[in-house]
Amino acid sequence: MELIRVARSRAATAAAAVLTAALLAGCTAQASEPTAGPSVPRETAGSGTSPTADPTASPTASPSSAPSTGAPSPTASASASASATKKPQTHRTPPPVVVIARGSSSAKVRELQARLKQLGLFGRIPTGYYGDVTATAVRAFQSRHKLPVSGSVTDVTWAKLRSVTRQPTRAAMYPPASNAVAKLDPRCMTGRVLCISKTSRTLAWVVGGTVVSAMDVRFGSQYTPTREGTFSVFAKSRNHVSTIYHTPMPYAMFFSGGQAVHYSADFAARGYAGASHGCVNVRDRGRIAALFDQVRIGDKVVVYW
Known part of the structure:
Protein backbone atom coordinates (compact mmCIF):
# COMPACT_ATOMS: atom_id res chain seq x y z
CA MET A 1 0.00 0.00 0.00
CA GLU A 2 2.82 2.18 0.86
CA LEU A 3 4.38 1.59 -2.54
CA ILE A 4 1.18 2.48 -4.31
CA ARG A 5 1.05 5.86 -2.49
CA VAL A 6 4.61 6.66 -3.38
CA ALA A 7 3.98 5.88 -7.07
CA ARG A 8 0.87 8.00 -7.16
CA SER A 9 2.73 10.87 -5.50
CA ARG A 10 5.57 10.72 -8.03
CA ALA A 11 3.09 10.63 -10.94
CA ALA A 12 1.28 13.69 -9.61
CA THR A 13 4.53 15.56 -9.19
CA ALA A 14 5.61 14.76 -12.77
CA ALA A 15 2.27 15.90 -14.20
CA ALA A 16 2.49 19.14 -12.27
CA ALA A 17 5.96 19.78 -13.65
CA VAL A 18 4.79 19.21 -17.19
CA LEU A 19 1.84 21.58 -16.70
CA THR A 20 4.08 24.24 -15.20
CA ALA A 21 6.50 24.02 -18.14
CA ALA A 22 3.67 24.32 -20.61
CA LEU A 23 2.28 27.43 -18.87
CA LEU A 24 5.69 29.14 -18.84
CA ALA A 25 6.20 28.51 -22.55
CA GLY A 26 2.77 30.03 -23.37
CA CYS A 27 3.54 33.35 -21.55
CA THR A 28 6.78 33.76 -23.47
CA ALA A 29 5.04 33.45 -26.84
CA GLN A 30 2.25 35.83 -25.82
CA ALA A 31 4.71 38.44 -24.69
CA SER A 32 6.50 38.38 -28.06
CA GLU A 33 3.32 39.25 -30.05
CA PRO A 34 2.82 42.98 -31.13
CA THR A 35 0.42 45.16 -29.20
CA ALA A 36 -3.06 44.92 -30.57
CA GLY A 37 -4.17 47.87 -32.83
CA PRO A 38 -4.53 48.89 -36.48
CA SER A 39 -1.84 47.61 -38.73
CA VAL A 40 0.45 50.12 -40.50
CA PRO A 41 1.45 49.09 -44.00
CA ARG A 42 5.08 49.42 -44.88
CA GLU A 43 6.27 51.66 -47.82
CA THR A 44 8.60 50.24 -50.40
CA ALA A 45 11.74 52.33 -50.52
CA GLY A 46 11.83 54.56 -53.62
CA SER A 47 8.42 53.46 -54.86
CA GLY A 48 6.85 56.92 -54.49
CA THR A 49 3.44 55.46 -53.76
CA SER A 50 1.27 56.84 -51.01
CA PRO A 51 -0.10 54.66 -48.24
CA THR A 52 -3.51 53.26 -48.92
CA ALA A 53 -6.14 55.67 -47.63
CA ASP A 54 -8.42 54.65 -44.83
CA PRO A 55 -11.72 53.77 -46.52
CA THR A 56 -13.62 55.09 -43.52
CA ALA A 57 -12.02 58.52 -43.65
CA SER A 58 -13.89 61.36 -45.41
CA PRO A 59 -12.20 62.45 -48.68
CA THR A 60 -10.23 65.69 -48.55
CA ALA A 61 -10.13 67.80 -51.74
CA SER A 62 -6.67 68.55 -53.03
CA PRO A 63 -5.70 72.18 -53.71
CA SER A 64 -5.62 71.54 -57.44
CA SER A 65 -9.17 70.18 -57.48
CA ALA A 66 -10.67 73.10 -55.54
CA PRO A 67 -13.44 74.91 -57.46
CA SER A 68 -12.40 78.19 -59.12
CA THR A 69 -13.81 81.38 -57.57
CA GLY A 70 -13.16 83.48 -60.72
CA ALA A 71 -10.70 85.81 -58.95
CA PRO A 72 -7.52 86.50 -60.96
CA SER A 73 -4.27 85.18 -59.66
CA PRO A 74 -1.74 87.68 -58.23
CA THR A 75 0.47 87.24 -61.31
CA ALA A 76 -2.41 87.90 -63.70
CA SER A 77 -3.49 90.96 -61.69
CA ALA A 78 0.01 92.43 -61.76
CA SER A 79 0.26 91.82 -65.51
CA ALA A 80 -3.13 93.44 -66.16
CA SER A 81 -2.22 96.43 -64.00
CA ALA A 82 1.05 96.95 -65.85
CA SER A 83 -0.75 96.70 -69.17
CA ALA A 84 -3.36 99.24 -68.06
CA THR A 85 -0.81 101.79 -66.85
CA LYS A 86 1.39 101.50 -69.95
CA LYS A 87 0.60 104.37 -72.32
CA PRO A 88 0.07 103.47 -75.97
CA GLN A 89 2.70 104.77 -78.36
CA THR A 90 1.54 107.52 -80.70
CA HIS A 91 3.12 108.68 -83.94
CA ARG A 92 3.02 112.45 -84.30
CA THR A 93 2.99 113.98 -87.75
CA PRO A 94 5.78 116.54 -88.05
CA PRO A 95 4.55 120.11 -88.50
CA PRO A 96 4.60 121.51 -92.04
CA VAL A 97 7.72 123.41 -93.10
CA VAL A 98 7.49 126.77 -94.89
CA VAL A 99 9.45 126.45 -98.14
CA ILE A 100 8.58 129.84 -99.68
CA ALA A 101 8.19 132.63 -97.14
CA ARG A 102 6.04 135.72 -97.49
CA GLY A 103 8.04 138.83 -98.21
CA SER A 104 10.68 136.88 -100.11
CA SER A 105 11.82 137.55 -103.64
CA SER A 106 13.30 134.82 -105.84
CA ALA A 107 12.98 132.77 -109.01
CA LYS A 108 11.07 130.21 -106.96
CA VAL A 109 8.44 132.83 -106.17
CA ARG A 110 8.11 133.44 -109.92
CA GLU A 111 7.55 129.72 -110.40
CA LEU A 112 4.94 129.76 -107.63
CA GLN A 113 3.12 132.65 -109.27
CA ALA A 114 3.30 131.04 -112.72
CA ARG A 115 1.82 127.79 -111.37
CA LEU A 116 -0.97 129.68 -109.58
CA LYS A 117 -1.62 131.57 -112.83
CA GLN A 118 -2.16 128.24 -114.62
CA LEU A 119 -5.01 127.56 -112.19
CA GLY A 120 -6.53 131.02 -112.65
CA LEU A 121 -5.67 132.06 -109.10
CA PHE A 122 -3.01 134.67 -109.88
CA GLY A 123 -4.21 137.36 -112.27
CA ARG A 124 -0.92 139.18 -112.71
CA ILE A 125 2.36 138.37 -114.33
CA PRO A 126 5.03 136.76 -112.12
CA THR A 127 7.09 139.43 -110.38
CA GLY A 128 9.18 137.21 -108.12
CA TYR A 129 7.94 139.06 -105.03
CA TYR A 130 5.77 137.25 -102.48
CA GLY A 131 3.39 139.96 -101.33
CA ASP A 132 -0.29 140.24 -100.40
CA VAL A 133 -1.55 139.40 -103.88
CA THR A 134 0.44 136.17 -103.99
CA ALA A 135 -0.57 135.26 -100.43
CA THR A 136 -4.24 135.69 -101.35
CA ALA A 137 -3.78 133.35 -104.32
CA VAL A 138 -2.05 130.79 -102.09
CA ARG A 139 -4.90 130.90 -99.58
CA ALA A 140 -7.40 130.31 -102.38
CA PHE A 141 -5.41 127.29 -103.55
CA GLN A 142 -5.19 125.87 -100.03
CA SER A 143 -8.92 126.30 -99.49
CA ARG A 144 -9.69 124.64 -102.83
CA HIS A 145 -7.64 121.56 -101.93
CA LYS A 146 -8.70 121.40 -98.26
CA LEU A 147 -5.26 122.26 -96.91
CA PRO A 148 -4.58 124.42 -93.85
CA VAL A 149 -5.30 127.97 -95.06
CA SER A 150 -2.31 130.05 -94.00
CA GLY A 151 -1.24 131.98 -97.08
CA SER A 152 2.26 130.56 -96.64
CA VAL A 153 3.69 127.94 -98.95
CA THR A 154 4.49 124.88 -96.83
CA ASP A 155 6.09 121.70 -98.10
CA VAL A 156 2.62 120.12 -98.25
CA THR A 157 1.15 123.03 -100.21
CA TRP A 158 4.11 123.13 -102.58
CA ALA A 159 3.94 119.37 -103.27
CA LYS A 160 0.21 119.59 -103.99
CA LEU A 161 0.62 122.62 -106.26
CA ARG A 162 3.35 120.90 -108.25
CA SER A 163 1.22 117.77 -108.63
CA VAL A 164 -1.69 119.66 -110.23
CA THR A 165 0.30 122.03 -112.45
CA ARG A 166 3.00 121.72 -115.09
CA GLN A 167 6.53 123.10 -114.92
CA PRO A 168 6.26 126.72 -116.15
CA THR A 169 8.44 127.83 -119.02
CA ARG A 170 10.91 130.68 -118.71
CA ALA A 171 8.63 132.81 -120.86
CA ALA A 172 5.79 132.22 -118.38
CA MET A 173 8.00 133.17 -115.46
CA TYR A 174 9.59 136.15 -117.26
CA PRO A 175 6.85 137.35 -119.62
CA PRO A 176 7.17 140.26 -122.07
CA ALA A 177 7.10 143.70 -120.53
CA SER A 178 3.69 144.48 -122.00
CA ASN A 179 2.15 142.04 -119.51
CA ALA A 180 3.93 143.44 -116.46
CA VAL A 181 0.95 145.14 -114.84
CA ALA A 182 -2.43 143.44 -114.85
CA VAL A 212 5.78 149.68 -123.76
CA SER A 213 8.09 148.21 -121.13
CA ALA A 214 8.00 147.17 -117.48
CA MET A 215 10.43 146.33 -114.71
CA ASP A 216 10.64 145.38 -111.02
CA VAL A 217 11.06 148.19 -108.52
CA ARG A 218 11.40 148.71 -104.77
CA PHE A 219 10.58 151.68 -102.59
CA GLY A 220 11.64 153.57 -99.49
CA SER A 221 11.35 152.19 -95.96
CA GLN A 222 8.70 153.25 -93.47
CA TYR A 223 11.07 155.96 -92.23
CA THR A 224 11.80 157.32 -95.74
CA PRO A 225 8.68 156.38 -97.72
CA THR A 226 8.26 156.96 -101.43
CA ARG A 227 5.62 159.62 -101.98
CA GLU A 228 2.37 158.67 -103.68
CA GLY A 229 0.46 160.80 -106.15
CA THR A 230 0.78 162.34 -109.58
CA PHE A 231 4.07 164.05 -110.50
CA SER A 232 6.16 164.87 -113.56
CA VAL A 233 9.80 164.34 -114.48
CA PHE A 234 11.60 167.64 -113.87
CA ALA A 235 15.25 166.53 -114.16
CA LYS A 236 17.37 163.69 -115.61
CA SER A 237 20.96 162.70 -114.71
CA ARG A 238 22.59 159.70 -116.40
CA ASN A 239 25.53 159.31 -113.98
CA HIS A 240 24.13 160.98 -110.91
CA VAL A 241 25.67 160.59 -107.42
CA SER A 242 23.64 161.43 -104.32
CA THR A 243 24.84 164.59 -102.62
CA ILE A 244 23.25 163.43 -99.35
CA TYR A 245 24.23 159.74 -99.19
CA HIS A 246 27.15 159.90 -101.65
CA THR A 247 25.99 156.79 -103.48
CA PRO A 248 25.65 156.29 -107.26
CA MET A 249 22.18 156.86 -108.79
CA PRO A 250 22.65 155.96 -112.48
CA TYR A 251 19.90 156.92 -114.94
CA ALA A 252 18.17 159.14 -112.38
CA MET A 253 14.84 160.71 -113.36
CA PHE A 254 13.66 163.09 -110.63
CA PHE A 255 9.94 163.53 -110.02
CA SER A 256 9.49 164.80 -106.39
CA GLY A 257 12.22 166.76 -104.65
CA GLY A 258 15.17 164.44 -104.19
CA GLN A 259 13.15 161.33 -105.07
CA ALA A 260 13.90 159.81 -108.45
CA VAL A 261 13.56 156.66 -110.49
CA HIS A 262 17.08 155.19 -110.91
CA TYR A 263 19.15 152.03 -111.18
CA SER A 264 20.27 150.46 -107.85
CA ALA A 265 23.20 148.06 -107.64
CA ASP A 266 22.10 147.23 -104.08
CA PHE A 267 18.63 146.24 -105.30
CA ALA A 268 20.23 144.09 -108.00
CA ALA A 269 22.38 142.33 -105.37
CA ARG A 270 20.05 142.03 -102.35
CA GLY A 271 16.58 142.29 -103.82
CA TYR A 272 13.77 143.20 -101.47
CA ALA A 273 15.91 142.56 -98.39
CA GLY A 274 16.80 146.25 -98.53
CA ALA A 275 14.99 149.52 -99.25
CA SER A 276 15.71 152.92 -100.71
CA HIS A 277 15.72 156.32 -99.02
CA GLY A 278 12.54 157.23 -100.87
CA CYS A 279 13.57 156.73 -104.49
CA VAL A 280 12.11 154.18 -106.87
CA ASN A 281 14.91 151.63 -107.35
CA VAL A 282 15.18 149.56 -110.53
CA ARG A 283 17.36 146.43 -110.59
CA ASP A 284 17.47 145.76 -114.34
CA ARG A 285 20.19 148.07 -115.64
CA GLY A 286 19.49 147.32 -119.29
CA ARG A 287 15.79 148.15 -119.05
CA ILE A 288 16.20 151.41 -117.17
CA ALA A 289 18.99 152.48 -119.53
CA ALA A 290 16.57 152.05 -122.42
CA LEU A 291 13.79 153.79 -120.47
CA PHE A 292 16.05 156.73 -119.63
CA ASP A 293 16.57 157.40 -123.31
CA GLN A 294 12.80 157.41 -124.00
CA VAL A 295 11.51 159.52 -121.10
CA ARG A 296 11.29 163.27 -121.60
CA ILE A 297 11.23 166.14 -119.15
CA GLY A 298 7.58 166.80 -118.28
CA ASP A 299 6.41 163.19 -118.72
CA LYS A 300 3.90 162.14 -116.07
CA VAL A 301 4.75 159.96 -113.05
CA VAL A 302 1.98 158.20 -111.13
CA VAL A 303 2.81 156.37 -107.87
CA TYR A 304 -0.08 154.39 -106.40
CA TRP A 305 -1.05 151.25 -104.50
Missing part, protein backbone atom coordinates in the same frame (compact mmCIF):
# COMPACT_ATOMS: atom_id res chain seq x y z
CA LYS A 183 -4.47 146.57 -114.12
CA LEU A 184 -3.24 150.11 -114.68
CA ASP A 185 -4.32 153.06 -112.61
CA PRO A 186 -6.79 155.20 -114.63
CA ARG A 187 -4.34 158.11 -114.44
CA CYS A 188 -1.91 156.03 -116.48
CA MET A 189 -4.22 155.57 -119.47
CA THR A 190 -3.49 158.86 -121.20
CA GLY A 191 -0.24 160.49 -122.29
CA ARG A 192 3.31 159.35 -121.54
CA VAL A 193 3.40 157.94 -118.03
CA LEU A 194 5.79 156.24 -115.65
CA CYS A 195 3.06 154.12 -113.97
CA ILE A 196 4.47 152.82 -110.66
CA SER A 197 2.48 150.31 -108.55
CA LYS A 198 3.45 149.68 -104.95
CA THR A 199 1.17 146.63 -104.82
CA SER A 200 2.79 144.71 -107.66
CA ARG A 201 6.15 146.46 -107.22
CA THR A 202 6.41 147.21 -110.89
CA LEU A 203 7.07 150.20 -113.07
CA ALA A 204 5.27 150.28 -116.42
CA TRP A 205 6.24 152.73 -119.14
CA VAL A 206 2.85 153.50 -120.69
CA VAL A 207 2.34 155.52 -123.86
CA GLY A 208 -1.23 156.22 -124.95
CA GLY A 209 -2.65 153.51 -122.68
CA THR A 210 -0.26 150.82 -124.03
CA VAL A 211 2.49 149.27 -121.93
